[in-house]
Amino acid sequence: MTAPAIGFDADDTLWHNENIFAHVHTRYTALLARYHDAATVERTLFATEMRNLDLYGYGVKSFTLSAIETAIELSGGQIGAAEIQHLIGLGREMLAHPVELLDGAADVLADLAAAGTHRLLLITKGDLRDQQAKLARSGLASHFKAVEVVAEKDEAAYAAILRRHGIAPERFLMVGNSLKSDILPVLALGGSGVHIPYRLLWAHERVAEIPQAPGRFFELKTLRDLPEVLRAWPAASRPAAGA
């Protein structure tokens, strides 16, 4: 029997991401302030993103295209080429932004990888190249046995990953900041979830549901407390011959 597996979300779980978007949103609403108030700009941008999601998917390039489209719409076509070039520049800044690890990420990942008690997977959604580039810059890549970038983090995607790696759901624990993308689909498959909220959450990721899965759902304030959860986690207490 191989070691139980832990899946880690990336953005806002291992490194800061939503704060970069928040900063860009501030600059975006300022750029459009002469056409509309910030609340209208935010609401319209979000509506554009949701309308485009099926075609564009997640990620910075999708955001940039939706931001340009929204700027044209909200300015009644008055927005200038220089301002659109500025928006393209904001997107580029986001893509090139340094990766800033969250507190504990480097230590906890290094310790877990050294211990060899669990198979460590990185499971993230969004833009393939951007996510791989961030992982490379993070310095964490060598800790992971596999990296899975998926178009959507739903039950089907997790089921496919578990099947591909030969992981039984009851021996899989997912760590992430989004109940919707990281926790609920994994609990539904019979796996376990550790929710570590980030201080910001994109509206699209919000859910009202509170997971009900005693012994399989944990909520932490910081990654630093993950090892303590793992000591109590059922799957980890079984002998793992492959470890």
Place this chain on the structure above:
Amino acid sequence: MTAPAIGFDADDTLWHNENIFAHVHTRYTALLARYHDAATVERTLFATEMRNLDLYGYGVKSFTLSAIETAIELSGGQIGAAEIQHLIGLGREMLAHPVELLDGAADVLADLAAAGTHRLLLITKGDLRDQQAKLARSGLASHFKAVEVVAEKDEAAYAAILRRHGIAPERFLMVGNSLKSDILPVLALGGSGVHIPYRLLWAHERVAEIPQAPGRFFELKTLRDLPEVLRAWPAASRPAAGA
């Protein structure tokens, strides 16, 4: 011993793609005709794409962003919001474009899958969501044992795929329209390649090199001739217990 494996490229190997880009390029040069001649527009757009490649990667969203940036540059900032909205629309049309299979793709894939003599993989680069959506629309998805979307098709990427699926290079054959992305890196690893040129090739994919790998490199006019190559391909002549 499991069955030998065949990797299939997707765009311009299983379905038309470059013709969609070519059509959009024609409309793009027409849109910018009052600023510059077509050759200048094409040359500048290509330069923008190459400059952005490392940050953006491949795919329609990257193309759209580079096309907007180039239009602003070539018009000296005179391009209007309506024209930029038109470019966004072109990108959306490309993403939503129906998948048109190349001659033989449906038959050859169905026959190979039914025969079970080879493990069939789809190996493509570019935008994760777009590629997955095209595969879903193609009707070919069920024939593949695995789908690999990578950020770049180089030796490292192929080596990782072969390792992940436990495929020895000498039992791997890649089928694709690009010598640069589909054939040369696979030959370098000791695998085999079947090159089926498409009538159009993006400048970025052009190479001067002619592969030198007797018995491991084949050039075909159509996918319909692939079964004949497979009958002579060394790896296929070995008994494959897993087949």
